[in-house]
Structure formats: C-alpha cells, structure tokens
Amino acid sequence: MAPSAASFLVLKNIRKSYGDHAIIKGLNAEIEKGELVSFIGPSGCGKSTLLRSIAGFTKLDSGQIILDGKIVNDDVPHKRGTGMVFQNYALFPHLSVESNVGYGLKILGQSKAQIRDRVEELLGLVHLPGLGKRRIDQLSGGQQQRVALARALSLNPKILLLDEPLSNLDANLRVTMRAEIKRIQKQLGLTVIFVTHDREEAMSISSRVMIMTGGLVEQLGSPTEIYDRPATEFIAGFVGHVNPLEGNVQSVNGTQGIIRVSTQLGPLEVFSNGGDFQTGEAVKLIVRPEHITICASQSPAGCTGKAPDGNGQLVGQVIDAMYTGSIVKYNVSIGESKLIVEQYNPRECGVFSDGQRISMKISRDVHILRKGEAA
Amino acid sequence: MDTGVGIKGTDTPGFAGMPGRNSLGCLNGLKAGFADLAKEPVVAITTVFIVCGMLLFIVYPIAMVLIKSLYPDGVFTLSDYSQFFSGGFHLRCFFNSVLLACIATPITTFLAFAFAFMARKGPRPLRTFFRLNAILPFVTPPFVFALALIILGGRNGIISKFFGIEMSLFGWPGVIIAQVLHFIPLAFIMIDSVMASLNPNLDEAAASLGGSQLRTLGTVTVPLCLPGILKAGLMVFILSLADFGNPSLIGGGVPFLATESYLLVIGQNDLGMASVYSVMLLVPSLVLYYLHRYVVHEDKFKTIGGAPMAREEHPVHPLVKVPMLIICIVTSLAILTIFAVIIGGAFTRIIGINNTFTLAHFSVASSIFALKNSIETSFYSSVIGTVAGTILAFILVRKTVPGKMLLEFISLSGFAVPGTIIGIGFIIAFNNPPLALVGTMSIIVLSMIVRTLAVSVEAGMAKLYQIDKSIEEASHNLGAGSVRTFMKVVLPLMFTAFFGGMVYSFIYSMNTLSAVIFVAAPRYNLAPLAIFQLANEGRIGQACALSLFLILSVFLSLGILKAVTRCLGFKNV
Numbered sequence: 001m002a003p004s005a006a007s008f009l010v011l012k013n014i015r016k017s018y019g020d021h022a023i024i025k026g027l028n029a030e031i032e033k034g035e036l037v038s039f040i041g042p043s044g045c046g047k048s049t050l051l052r053s054i055a056g057f058t059k060l061d062s063g064q065i066i067l068d069g070k071i072v073n074d075d076v077p078h079k080r081g082t083g084m085v086f087q088n089y090a091l092f093p094h095l096s097v098e099s100n101v102g103y104g105l106k107i108l109g110q111s112k113a114q115i116r117d118r119v120e121e122l123l124g125l126v127h128l129p130g131l132g133k134r135r136i137d138q139l140s141g142g143q144q145q146r147v148a149l150a151r152a153l154s155l156n157p158k159i160l161l162l163d164e165p166l167s168n169l170d171a172n173l174r175v176t177m178r179a180e181i182k183r184i185q186k187q188l189g190l191t192v193i194f195v196t197h198d199r200e201e202a203m204s205i206s207s208r209v210m211i212m213t214g215g216l217v218e219q220l221g222s223p224t225e226i227y228d229r230p231a232t233e234f235i236a237g238f239v240g241h242v243n244p245l246e247g248n249v250q251s252v253n254g255t256q257g258i259i260r261v262s263t264q265l266g267p268l269e270v271f272s273n274g275g276d277f278q279t280g281e282a283v284k285l286i287v288r289p290e291h292i293t294i295c296a297s298q299s300p301a302g303c304t305g306k307a308p309d310g311n312g313q314l315v316g317q318v319i320d321a322m323y324t325g326s327i328v329k330y331n332v333s334i335g336e337s338k339l340i341v342e343q344y345n346p347r348e349c350g351v352f353s354d355g356q357r358i359s360m361k362i363s364r365d366v367h368i369l370r371k372g373e374a375a
Numbered sequence: 376m377d378t379g380v381g382i383k384g385t386d387t388p389g390f391a392g393m394p395g396r397n398s399l400g401c402l403n404g405l406k407a408g409f410a411d412l413a414k415e416p417v418v419a420i421t422t423v424f425i426v427c428g429m430l431l432f433i434v435y436p437i438a439m440v441l442i443k444s445l446y447p448d449g450v451f452t453l454s455d456y457s458q459f460f461s462g463g464f465h466l467r468c469f470f471n472s473v474l475l476a477c478i479a480t481p482i483t484t485f486l487a488f489a490f491a492f493m494a495r496k497g498p499r500p501l502r503t504f505f506r507l508n509a510i511l512p513f514v515t516p517p518f519v520f521a522l523a524l525i526i527l528g529g530r531n532g533i534i535s536k537f538f539g540i541e542m543s544l545f546g547w548p549g550v551i552i553a554q555v556l557h558f559i560p561l562a563f564i565m566i567d568s569v570m571a572s573l574n575p576n577l578d579e580a581a582a583s584l585g586g587s588q589l590r591t592l593g594t595v596t597v598p599l600c601l602p603g604i605l606k607a608g609l610m611v612f613i614l615s616l617a618d619f620g621n622p623s624l625i626g627g628g629v630p631f632l633a634t635e636s637y638l639l640v641i642g643q644n645d646l647g648m649a650s651v652y653s654v655m656l657l658v659p660s661l662v663l664y665y666l667h668r669y670v671v672h673e674d675k676f677k678t679i680g681g682a683p684m685a686r687e688e689h690p691v692h693p694l695v696k697v698p699m700l701i702i703c704i705v706t707s708l709a710i711l712t713i714f715a716v717i718i719g720g721a722f723t724r725i726i727g728i729n730n731t732f733t734l735a736h737f738s739v740a741s742s743i744f745a746l747k748n749s750i751e752t753s754f755y756s757s758v759i760g761t762v763a764g765t766i767l768a769f770i771l772v773r774k775t776v777p778g779k780m781l782l783e784f785i786s787l788s789g790f791a792v793p794g795t796i797i798g799i800g801f802i803i804a805f806n807n808p809p810l811a812l813v814g815t816m817s818i819i820v821l822s823m824i825v826r827t828l829a830v831s832v833e834a835g836m837a838k839l840y841q842i843d844k845s846i847e848e849a850s851h852n853l854g855a856g857s858v859r860t861f862m863k864v865v866l867p868l869m870f871t872a873f874f875g876g877m878v879y880s881f882i883y884s885m886n887t888l889s890a891v892i893f894v895a896a897p898r899y900n901l902a903p904l905a906i907f908q909l910a911n912e913g914r915i916g917q918a919c920a921l922s923l924f925l926i927l928s929v930f931l932s933l934g935i936l937k938a939v940t941r942c943l944g945f946k947n948v
Contacts, residue, residue, distance in 0.1 A: 057579050057689070078585035090576035094598045103594075104584030155584065 006069065008033035008191055009054070009159060014063035016049055016215075023049045025215040026063070031208075036185050036192040037220075038202035041212035042238075047195045048163055050212070054193065055084045055161050068158055078104070083157030087164040089148040091136045097123070098132030101150045108155070122150040125184060142173045149184065159191045166201065174198075178205045199239050203227065211235050229273070229367055236286045236367070243292075243339045245285040249277050258364070261285060264337055265314060270364050282371035289329070289342035291366050294349065295359040314360045318352050332358065415774075417858045422776055425767055429785050432821050433828075436800025437657070437792060440650045443803050447647025455651045464630065465648075469655055472632040475547075475622070476615040479554040483615075484608045486555065486706055487562030488600065491570050493703045496691050501700075508707040509567075511714070513560040514929045516886040516903040518620025519922045520553035522910050523713040525625055526720055526727065526919075533716075533727040545627030553621040556710055558614055562607035569603030570596075578689065588692035609667040610790075613660045617793030619889035620903075624910055632656050633795045633889065640799060640893065650803075653796040664791030717926075720919030736920035745905035746924050750932075752816060752901065753884035756823035761877040763824070764831025769865060771832070772839040773847065774857075789829035794889025797822055801894050814896035822894055823884040830883070831876030838872035839865075870940075878936055882929050 007030035016024040024046040031037050039047040052058040054065055056077035065072050072080045091100050101122055102115040110118070123129050126146035136144065145165060152160060162181070166174045182205045185192050196202050202209050203223040210220040219231040230236035233244060247263035252272070259272045261283060270285065277283065295313075316334040328351050330341040341360060343349070352358055447455055459465040490509040494502050512520070528534050528544030535542055544552065573596070581591040597604075616632070623634040636652035639645045720726040724733050764786070770776055771783050801822055805812040812818040846868070850860040866873070888903040895901055902925045909918035 055579075055583060057582075077579070077583040082583065084580070084583045086576040086580060088574060088576060090574055090580040092577060092580070092595055092599075094601075103581070103586070107585040107590065151580075151584070 007031060008035075008068060009193075010064070010066040011050070011054075012064040012066065014050070014053065014065070015061045016046070016053060016058065017061055023215055024053075027212075027216055029210060029217050029220055031191065031193070033191050034189050035207045036182070036190075036194060036205060038194045038196055038206040038209045039212060040196055040199060040202040040209060040238075041218070043197065045212040046215040047212050051161050051163055051193060051195045054080075054159075055082050056080050078155070081155075081158035083152035083155060083160045085145075085148045085152045085160070085162045085165045087167060089144050089165075089168075091144055091148055091151070093136050095136070096132065097128070097134045097136065097139070097147050100136065100147055101132075101154055103151065104155045118154065119150075122154055125153070125187070126150045126180070141169050142177060145169065145177055146180070149181070153184075153188075159193065160185075162192065162194045164195055164197065166196070166198070174201070181205060203239065209239075211238060230286060230369075233284060233286070233369060236369075241289050241340050241342075243287040243289070245287055247283055247285060249279050249281045249283060252277055252279055259368075261368075265334055268362060270366050270368060272368065275368060275370075277368070277370075284369045284371065286367040286369060287339075287362060288366070289340045290344070291363040292339060292341045293361045293363070294330070294341060294343050294352070295361055314362065316358060316360060318354055318356045318358060320354050321351055323351055328352075330358075332360070415857050417856075418770065418774055421766055422770055422774075425763055425770075426782065428763070429782070433785055433788060433825050436804040437788075437796060439803040440653045440657075440796055440800045443646055444650035444654050447650070455647050458648070459651050459655065465652075468630045468632045468635045468652070471629055472616055472656070473659070475550060475554070475631065476612045479551055479558065479615040480608050480612045482551070483555045483558045483562050483611045484566075484604055486702065487559050487566050487607060488597075488604060489699045489702045490559065490563050490706070491567040492596075493699050494567065495570060496688070497696070497700060497703070501703075505703050505707065508703075508710050509563040510560045511710055512557050514882065514886075514926055515557075515717075515922065516620065516888060516906060516925065517557045517618060518553070518624050518888065518903075518907060518910070519717060519926075520557050520713055521549065521621040521624035522906070522915070522918055522922065523716040523720075524549050524553055525910070526716050526915060527712070531728070536727055543627070545625055546629050549625035549627065550622050550629070552709075553625055554615050554618055556706075556713065557621070558611045559706070559710075561614065562611050565607040565610065566600060566603045569600050573599055582689070588695050592695055606667055609663045613663050613667075613791060613793075616660060617656060617795065617889065619795055619892070620907060624907070633793060636795050636799065637892065640802065646799070646803060649799055653793075653799050656793045657796050660791045660793055661788075664788075668787070714926075717919045717922050720915055721923045723916065725916060726919070733916075736916040737924070739917050739920070741900065742902075742905055742909075742917060742921040742924070745900045745902045746921065746928065748816075748899055749885055749902035749925070750928060752819045752823060752899075753881050756820045756827065756884050757877050757880035759820070760824040760827050760880050761831040761873060764828050764876060765835045765866075765869060765873050766861075767828075768832045768835025768839060769861060769869075772836050773844070773865075783832075786832045787829045789826045790833075794826060794887065794891075795893070797825055798890040798893030801890070805894075813894055814899070816899050818894045819891055819899055819901065822890045823880075823887065826887060826890060827880035827883050830879045831873070834872040834876040834879075835869060838869050842868050874936070874940055878933060881932060881936075885925060885929055885932075 009031040011027060011029045011031075014024050014027045015022070023044075027046070027050065039050060041047050049058055053060050054067075056072070056075060060073060063073075067080060067082075077084075092103065095103070098116075098119045101119045105115045105118055119132060120129065123132060126149050128143060128146050128150070131139075131143070136147070139147065145168075148165070165181070166177050169177060178201055181192070181194070184190070194202070194206065203226070206223060208220060208222055209226050211218040211226065213234065219226060219235050221229075226235060227239050230239065233242070236242045236244075245261075245263040245265065245268075247261040247268070250260040250262050250267060252259045257272050257274070258269050259277050260267055260269050263285065268285065314334055316332040316339065319331040319333050319338070322329040323346065326344065328343045328346045330343065330352070332339045332341050339360075444455060445451055445453070459469075487509065490505050494506040494509065497505060524544050526532060528542060528549065530543050530545070532542075532544070534540070577595055577599070578591055581595050582588075586594065619633040619637065622629070622631045623637070626634060632652050632655060636649045636656070639649040639652065716726070721736055722732055722734070723730045724735075767782075767786055771779060771786075776782065801818060802813060804810070805818055812821070842865070847860050847864060850864045855863065886903055888907060891901055892904055892907070895904055902921060906918045906921050906925070909915075909921065
C-alpha cells in the first residue's frame with residue numbers, strides 16, 4: 001500500500017507546540033482507506049496529540065489534515081467524520097448504554113424508532129445485544145470498551161480513532177478486544193487509527209505501524225517491514241530484542257547479493273537485500289534472537305566448533321536459560337560479547353543448562369543498517 | 376490572601392464513601408465492639424471520655440430543648456405546640472423561614488455553579504479573581520453583609536442619597552441578598568470539587584457526537600454535577616433556615632424562626648415557646664442533613680480510571696460564556712462592594728453622611744476587648760475541638776466501637792443543628808448547679824466546639840479512608856500499640872486534615888453569632904456579638920471598624936498557621 005497522491009488521510013507538515021515545547025515537528029504521513037494503522041512510540045512522542053488533532057480536539061499550529069479529499073483543520077469535531085474512543089472511554093456515567101450509543105443520533109434529530117434500531121444494530125455489532133438498558137457502572141471494563149466502540153461508530157465515521165483503548169483492560173481481555181477491533185474493522189471495511197504503547201498490540205492488529213519519536217515519523221510500514229527491515233536501530237530495538245553487531249564490509253558479491261562483514265564475532269556473510277554497499281563501509285547488523293539457531297551442544301553436526309569463517313557458525317557458553325514453554329531464551333557469551341538467543345520448540349534439542357558450551361549459527365537473513373541509519 | 380488552607384480541609388468532608396455504615400448485626404457488633412475495646416484500654420478510656428463529652432454537651436442540651444418544648448413549666452403539655460400550629464404569628468415565622476430558604480437556596484446554588492464553571496472555563500485572567508471572590512465571603516461574620524447592605528441601601532443609605540431615589544433594602548430583599556452572598560463559598564466549594572472530578576474527555580466525547588456546548592452543558596455537565604449541586608443546595612437550605620444575624624439586622628421586622636426564638640428568650644423569657652420554635656427549626660434541618668449526607672452521593676458518577684487527556688482547553692461558546700460572565704462579574708462586584716463599604720465605613724465619621732477620614736472607630740476599648748476574647752475562645756475551641764474530632768474520626772474509622780453509627784451521627788450533628796438551638800439548649804441545660812456554666816468563658820468555648828466538631832471529624836474521616844490501613848498494620852506488625860501507631864503514623868499522615876479542620880474551626884468560631892449570643896455574658900463579649908450590638912445601636916462606624924479588625928485577624932491567623940505548617944515541613948503530607 002504505497003502512499004499515493006490521493007490517500008484517504010493525508011497529514012501534511014503538521015506542527016504543534018505547547019508553549020516552548022514542540023510536540024509535533026513537521027510530521028508527514030498518508031493513510032489509505034480501509035487500513036488499520038497503529039501510532040506507536042515512547043511516551044511524549046506526540047502520538048496522542050496527533051490523534052487528538054485528527055479528531056479536532058487539538059488545534060494545530062500549522063500543517064494540513066486532509067480527510068477524504070477535504071481539508072478538515074478548521075472543522076469542529078463532529079463535522080470531520082471521525083469517531084473517537086477515549087482511553088478512559090468517556091462514557092456518560094449518568095446515561096444508560098443505549099442513551100450513550102444513541103447520544104449523537106438524538107442530536108441528529110433521528111426518530112426514536114430509528115435510534116432504537118440503530119442502537120440495537122450497533123450493540124449487536126459489538127456483541128452486547130440486549131444490554132441497552134444497563135447503567136454504565138453495571139458493565140465490566142470490557143463491556144464498557146464495547147459500548148464506547150459502538151458509540152464511536154454510531155455516526156458512521158469515515159475514520160475511527162482509538163486512543164490507547166485497551167490500556168485499562170487486563171492482559172487476557174486485551175487480546176480478546178484487539179481481535180474484536182480487528183473483526184469489526186474488517187466487517188465494516190473501516191479505516192482505523194489505533195494509538196498504543198504496546199508494541200505487540202500494534203504489530204498484531206495493524207496493517208501498517210507508524211513509529212513516532214520526537215514528534216516525527218520514524219518509520220511507517222507493515223509489521224513485517226518494521227520488524228525485519230527497521231529503518232533505524234532505535235526501531236529495531238523498539239519492536240523486539242536485538243543483538244546489534246557493528247562491522248565493516250569486507251567484500252561484496254553482487255551476483256549472489258551477499259556481502260561479507262567483519263564483526264567482533266568474526267566475519268559473517270549476509271544478504272545485502274538489494275542494498276548498494278561499498279567495500280570498507282561501516283555497517284550495523286541487526287541480529288534478532290531468532291536469527292540465531294542453536295545447532296547442538298558443541299556437537300560437530302553442522303557446527304565446526306571453531307571461530308566462524310563467514311558461514312555464521314559460533315561457539316559460546318550459556319550464561320542463563322529462561323524456559324517459557326514454547327521458547328527457551330538464552331543469554332550466551334562469546335568471548336567478550338553477549339548474545340540473546342531464542343530457541344523455538346525446545347523439545348527437539350532439549351534445554352541447555354547454565355555454563356554449557358553450545359554451537360550456534362547466525363542466519364544470513366539479518367538486516368543491515370548503514371552507519372548513518374544506525375544512529 | 377489564601378483561604379486555601381481553611382478550605383482544603385473542608386472540601387473533602389461528606390464526599391468520602393462511608394464503609395462501615397452498612398448495618399451489621401447490631402448485637403454482634405456491640406459484643407465485638409466491647410470485646411475489642413477491652414483489649415485496648417487507652418482507646419477505651421479515650422472513647423468513653425469523648426462519648427461522655429458528646430452526650431453531655433451535644434445530646435443533653437438538645438434533649439433539654441425537646442423536653443422544654445413538651446414540659447414548659449415542668450408539666451407535660453402540648454399547649455405551646457397547639458398554639459404554634461393554630462396559625463397566626465408563629466406559623467408565619469415558620470413559613471417565612473422556609474420561604475426565605477426556598478428563595479435563597481436556588482439563587483445561591485446557581486451563582487455558585489456559575490462561579491465554579493467560570494473559575495474553570497472562563498477567561499484565563501479572570502479565573503483566580505472569580506475563585507477568590509467566591510471564597511472571600513467566608514472570612515466575614517455572616518451579618519456583615521447585612522451591615523453593609525444597610526449602609527448602602529438603608530433608608531438613609533448611600534444609594535438613596537447618591538441617586539436621590541427612595542429605596543430600602545430592609546426586609547426580604549436585604550435578607551435574601553445578604554444570605555446569597557454569604558452562602559456562595561460553601562456551595563462553591565462543594566460544586567467545584569465535583570466539577571474538578573469530571574472527566575474532560577466527556578465534553579469531547581459529546582462534541583465528537585455533535586453535541587453543541589449548550590447541549591453538552593445541559594445533557595452532560597449539569598447532570599453530572601447534580602449530586603454536588605444537590606448537596607450544596609441542601610446545605611445552603613439548612614444554613615439559610617438557621618441564619619440569625621442577617622434576618623435580625625436587615626429583616627426589617629419580618630419574623631423568622633431563628634430571630635423570633637431569640638426574642639422569645641431574651642425579651643419574654645419564654646423558654647417553652649422558644650423551644651417549640653427550636654424544634655420546628657431542628658426537624659427540617661436534621662431531615663435535610665440526613666438526605667445530604669446519606670442519600671445524595673456525590674461520587675455516584677465516578678468514571679473509570681485512566682488519565683483523562685485534555686491538555687487543550689476548548690473555548691466556551693459565547694451563548695454560555697457571556698451570560699455566566701456577566702452574572703459572575705456582577706456578583707463579584709457586589710461582594711467587593713460589600714467589603715469596600717465596610718472599609719469605607721470604618722475610616723469615615725458616618726459613611727455617606729460625613730465622609731471625613733477618621734481613625735476614631737478603631738480605638739474603642741470594648742471592641743478591642745471583644746476581639747481579644749474572640750481570638751482567645753476561638754483558639755481554645757479550635758484546638759480542643761480538632762484534637763477531639765481527629766481522635767474521634769480515628770476511632771470511628773479504624774476501631775470497632777459499639778454504637779458507631781450513632782456516634783458518627785451525633786458528632787456530625789453540629790453541621791445540621793441550628794446555632795439558636797445549641798444556644799437555647801445550653802441556657803436550659805447549664806444554668807443551674809452542678810453545671811452552672813452560663814456566663815463563663817468555658818460555655819462559649821464549649822458551644823463553639825459543639826458547632827465545629829463535625830468539621831474535624833469529617834475531614835479526619837475522609838483522610839483516614841484515603842490512608843491505606845496496611846500502613847497502620849505495618850506499624851502494629853513492628854510492635855507498636857494503638858497509641859504509638861496513632862501518634863507516630865496516623866497523626867503525621869492526617870496532619871493536613873487536622874490542620875484544615877483547625878483553621879476552619881477557628882474562622883468559624885471567630886465569626887459565629889447565633890449560639891454564643893445566648894450564652895455570652897457582658898464580661899465575655901465577643902467580636903461578632905459586639906458588631907451585632909453596635910450595628911443595632913446604629914454605631915455603624917464602630918461596627919465597620921470591628922468587622923475590619925475581625926476580617927484582618929482571620930487573615931492574620933491564617934497566615935500564621937500557614938507559616939507554622941511550612942516551618943514544620945508538613946506542607947506536602
């Protein structure tokens with residue numbers, strides 16, 4: 001989904017400061033119709049402010065918000081065609097479920113019957129049929145979340161905005177609710193922006209993830225792009241564990257698309273992935289824990305037990321092992337260096353114990369960052 | 376100026392949830408209560424001591440009023456009651472009092488709401504101004520408003536003179552204006568605290584669903600503030616009903632229950648009929664107070680947690696803003712005018728008639744004497760009352776004592792029982808040996824404690840509900856007994872509540888009139904009483920000067936107390 005000239009939502013050079021404190025510093029992004037995009041980033045990165053300015057609750061200093069071809073900067077919130085779910089839901093505590101969901105419909109002047117039907121339809125959509133008469137304080141957190149969702153959808157918004165909607169729920173409910181959001185998004189073909197600080201949440205439900213730092217977009221891409229081809233070392237570390245290896249390009253094999261990099265662990269051969277690298281260039285390898293396969297306990301099967309000679313084979317010693325069922329997570333020392341290694345399906349080779357020497361192999365499919373990008 | 380300290384302690388009371396109120400199996404509770412007390416002798420002794428004090432100085436005098444109304448001359452008769460209900464003058468007093476409360480309450484509550492709203496969402500430079508104005512009337516004795524209104528709008532008042540129009544504020548208009556202006560702070564504090572707890576995202580949710588600001592105000596803000604508004608209204612109603620100073624100064628002869636019961640005692644020495652009046656005041660007050668405290672719940676609409684995100688304020692629509700702004704500005708100017716008139720009156724020979732500057736009004740020995748007495752008695756009563764109230768709060772919240780609910784109800788009755796009833800009760804109860812206290816300083820102090828105990832109990836209980844019990848359990852776990860835990864752990868944590876209660880009690884005692892007017896003797900004249908007498912005698916200049924002294928000494932004592940806490944480093948407890 002490459003950004004095109006006529007994206008559904010265009011954020012153009014957006015700036016916002018509170019006093020001297022710049023929150024958003026000239027941000028650009030484009031979102032397509034039907035996408036579910038997560039805004040994620042460390043706190044203070046401006047993700048909530050950006051969402052609130054799309055909703056119309058925060059006035060921009062400069063820049064344009066173009067929704068469905070129309071500049072909406074100066075429109076009042078309900079004229080923008082946005083539906084909003086707040087972090088604390090902001091349900092009207094003195095109104096019943098149906099009055100909450102029907103609040104906007106009533107303002108539109110719809111008839112009682114119309115409102116009743118639409119409310120029932122929406123409650124059905126969020127799997128709360130028949131609960132219209134309940135008071136808000138009679139609902140569980142998850143149910144309140146569903147009511148908030150139904151209310152935000154009541155006016156058929158062009159785009160649904162969710163501000164950390166799951167952060168008040170317990171872990172299990174969070175997983176259920178994110179699946180629910182995904183289901184409703186698909187069912188209605190909705191365009192959704194989802195602000196979160198939970199990277200797993202973002203990765204698991206989004207069609208694209210927008211990572212923000214310091215009021216700017218650091219990377220906007222699909223979860224796999226973000227994880228496998230992070231634009232910076234920061235992103236690499238933000239979305240998962242990483243073993244960064246610094247090195248220099250020793251040689252480039254253009255025909256095979258393989259480059260040889262000298263690292264503190266010795267030379268490694270990795271795929272260049274179309275990157276145009278020069279011999280001698282300083283690079284950083286983004287080695288994920290799952291890029292490293294444990295071959296065996298220093299057994300020669302596939303592992304030489306010697307220092308690597310470019311085929312990514314290493315010998316190290318287990319510092320500690322954390323067994324979590326489907327995965328064993330190892331901290332491994334190789335000389336001065338330490339690596340995090342994850343072994344999936346530990347039943348196959350068993351769990352290695354602390355102090356045991358093991359052989360490992362680093363995949364060629366690690367991501368390479370140029371020194372400048374790695375900053 | 377900062378009345379914040381005094382207010383802080385009093386804005387939480389009444390708002391805390393009250394666990395332990397559920398009626399436990401009465402008999403079992405009693406048994407367990409006594410058993411627990413037996414294990415802790417110091418707690419038991421303190422409890423017994425405080426309970427005796429409450430029985431003697433709260434229950435006994437009020438009971439005496441009830442008894443006196445039924446046994447006016449030692450023999451049971453309902454003649455005073457039948458006379459009261461037979462119509463005519465007595466019933467008119469009752470209806471006037473109720474009517475006054477019915478008029479003053481909605482106006483006060485509406486103004487307080489406007490102030491609370493504008494102090495949050497009005498033009499930024501005016502917010503503090505509105506907030507201060509809404510609290511300012513708290514520092515004066517209530518009837519100072521009546522005094523200023525007499526100077527302004529009396530038959531020879533400044534307005535008549537200046538504009539050359541025949542007018543008089545005496546009677547209903549004067550009483551209503553004086554009451555409304557004086558009760559604004561209380562209603563403001565209650566409504567403001569509810570408004571502070573409103574989730575700003577609710578406004579935004581309404582806006583995103585197409586709600587205009589007027590609509591949001593009507594369908595979201597006001598309904599959510601309703602419990603606070605209702606509580607404030609009930610409290611203002613009780614105060615208006617019981618108000619003594621304003622109706623007697625500017626009532627212009629319109630009879631009200633509180634004023635007439637005073638005249639019955641002082642003028643006709645008819646304690647029997649005065650007691651009937653008192654009962655007629657007491658019953659609606661208690662009923663309303665019960666509603667206020669146990670039925671209306673302010674936290675009814677507490678929304679779920681999660682940081683509300685609204686860094687940005689949304690401009691208020693002119694249709695909402697302009698009328699509210701005008702109302703608040705006019706009211707603020709009225710309040711400031713009252714203060715200006717008092718200051719003007721204090722420094723001129725006869726304000727409005729002979730506006731020559733003079734300091735003569737300040738050098739009246741009897742005024743200084745009364746002020747000294749006021750400070751002295753208020754100090755004693757606030758210290759004793761707050762200590763007792765805090766201990767009582769601790770016992771009520773943390774200890775199992777028999778008859779807990781009743782104890783709580785009695786200790787909080789000071790809020791509800793009109794001052795005139797305490798005054799009349801004290802006269803009946805403590806006029807003869809062995810407790811012939813009438814005319815002594817102790818009876819003044821005691822009457823003040825009775826009226827302010829509720830504040831420290833409330834503040835203390837509210838604070839204790841916030842302090843996790845496990846903190847005390849940790850102290851017990853480390854070997855400390857109840858007393859040590861209270862002194863070393865609870866008291867320091869409760870300091871803000873303790874201090875707030877003390878400041879409030881002090882200010883209240885400095886300004887109170889309705890109870891002490893019955894029990895104070897000439898040799899223990901008090902400042903509010905002296906102002907009242909001076910105003911009645913037409914010595915307006917001296918009355919203004921003493922009022923000013925009183926206001927200044929309230930500010931001064933607030934400042935001193937604040938400095939003391941800062942020195943002690945308790946500010947952020």
